[in-house]
Amino acid sequence: MKKVEVVKADDVEVKPFILDDFIQYRVQHSMMNKITKKELKHLADELGLVYDDTQIVFTKKLLNAYLLGK
Structure with a gap:
């Protein structure tokens, strides 16, 4: 009680x-x-996706820019 x-x-x-x-912006970015x-290749293989190297390079650049907040 x-x-x-x-x-x-x-x-x-x-x-x-x-x-x-209450929002931790700085912690999330770090x-x-x-x-x-x-x-990316491992994830694509797990999901059964067909890809080539140019798609992997493009996706890597896109995701890294997104994660860094650009």
């Missing part, structure tokens, strides 16, 4: 809710890694 403490309204501190205080051609 939890204990409950009753306080007066004057004792409660009210602050505005700022959503950005945790994102670049993707490699080997990883």
Whole structure:
């Protein structure tokens, strides 16, 4: 059972809710890694996709730009 403490309204501190205080933009960008051609080829093989080297290079450039926020 939890204990409950009753306080007066004057004792409660009210602050505005700022959503950005709860979003971790900096942590997300630092945790994102670049993707490699080997990883892309492995993923394509797992999904049964047909690809060639030019498609892998294009996809790598596109995903890395997306992950870095460019």
